[in-house]
Amino acid sequence: MRSALAGAMGRGSGSPPDSTLPDLRRFRAALTAYFALDGFVFAGWVVRIPAIKEQTHASPSALGLALLGVSAGAVLTMVLTGRLCARFGHQPVTVGAGFLLALSVALPPLTHSALALGLVLLVFGAAYGGISVAMNSAAVDVVAALRRPVMPSFHAAFSLGGMLGAGLGGLVAGHLSPARHLTLLMLVALAVAALGARPLLRCSVPTAERAGAGPREDAPGMTGRAGRLVAVLGLIALCTAYGEGALADWSALHLSDDLGAGAGLAAMGYSVFAGAMTVGRASGTALLERLGPGRTLIAGGALASFGMLLGSLAPSVWLALGGFVLTGLGLANVFPIAIGRAGALAGPQGVAAASTFGYGGILLGPVAIGFLADWFSLTTALLTVAVLAAFASVVAWATRHAVLPEGT
The missing domain is CATH 1.20.1250.20 (MFS general substrate transporter like domains)
Structure with a gap:
């Protein structure tokens, strides 16, 4: 079945x-x-x-x-x-x-x-x-x-x-x-x-159940095994969505203040990141069919982590922009995979729970980066994006048989 x-x-x-x-x-x-x-x-x-x-x-x-x-x-x-x-x-x-x-x-x-x-x-x-x-x-x-x-x-x-x-x-x-x-x-x-x-x-x-996706687990109350798995998916979504929020608000400032970019060039930071996410998502179906959701999610988190290390620590604007492109490509399909799997497990309530986690990450990112930049530096603060993306990849790998049992 x-x-x-x-x-x-x-x-x-x-x-x-x-x-x-x-x-x-x-x-x-x-x-x-x-x-x-x-x-x-x-x-x-x-x-x-x-x-x-x-x-x-x-x-x-x-x-x-x-x-x-x-x-x-x-x-x-x-x-x-x-x-x-x-x-x-x-x-x-x-x-x-x-x-x-x-x-x-x-x-x-x-x-x-x-x-x-x-x-x-x-x-x-x-x-x-x-x-x-x-x-x-x-x-x-x-x-x-x-x-x-x-x-x-x-x-x-x-x-x-x-x-x-x-x-x-x-x-x-x-x-x-x-x-x-x-x-x-x-x-x-x-x-x-x-x-x-x-x-x-x-x-x-x-509905997904009548279309052959199989019965949803504990959909009415989001309890039991399905609830725990949706929480894991929500955590993965949060860790990666954190990067989206952080780059939206802080990428231009990093390029201008830390690397000396002009206003026009600094504005390209989020543009290249968003463009890379669009390209990554447009090719996401082919990628999922080739690699499966598990490998795509694990590799995406790892690529985003590497990209953000480059984006944060690069000594030049162009290398940093290249890092932002890799980050966008890596993060592109993580959120859709997490939301899709949560919906398969627990229907609309699963989507709602995972989405709440994910959008919470988008909201948390800019605020956390601001505090960390005050306490340490913006470069150090942006490294948390790489750390959380790597953590999401590790969580996905560790729970792959339960959360993403196929295509890993």
Whole structure:
């Protein structure tokens, strides 16, 4: 009998029945558009944070507290979304969260105080957390139905959407006010959400269990063996997502302050990292089919660790940028693998739990790096990214027979 991993992440043989292929194609295309929408909207908001800070007259500390609204809303909603998906299905929750995300991105320019900004960001964060869990839960079902490890392709769409959102946002930032920019972003997002809603709601895609992934273990209560395995997967996701958050906020400062790069060259730090992640995720399905999820995850953590050692300790900007590229390639598929396996084990609640761990790592990274940079140095602080990536690789290797029983 096929294991849960073979259906949800492994290199399963066979193909879905011909009668389901058109629905699966439409569903997959619409879900991919929602992943891209998520990244596009979030990046569009991020590039306008400096302008929103000026508009609200917030001090750095007040802005930091307001921005925690995104984190708080996302983390609190993730657990609830897992339950909503289990009760109502992934598709309607994904569509509802998509429309809420589109509408809420236009709210920050309407605020004129840090308190008001924090409150509307709670709504934005709730939508962001909700759509993340619902989309990934739906993607687990697509992976199982197709019997191919296509989860990285969805996350590649998210990364690509983020790159486009940040790039376009940077281009219009000098020409449009935050209110006009984010209103236009809202209209585009609503159009994409509306176009994708019909195939997501009408196409029939079996759940991972009915698609042949095998029974989920302890799905209702996340207890017992499945709960422990999901916790391990969440730990792996946290350790690697820590690097994503750290590089997003600190790579440019490392290049400029520690290596003397100019503003333009320093800005390339996160760009090359994000670009490498996009490429890595776009090729992730082929990699998983060739190596299997276990080897891909273990090797990815090791490559990211080596890349970040180079990125942190390199004596020149170009070597550091090369290290960031290797880090992005290494981290690219770790999060999708962990989320996919958690969904195979425990359904939407597994996705919610692992996602909460993972996004917790993204939030923890920048804060931890800041404190460590004050206590030691930024170079030393960035080495923690390498340490945690190596730790994730070791944990994956040590638990490979239980967590990733195939393809290791």
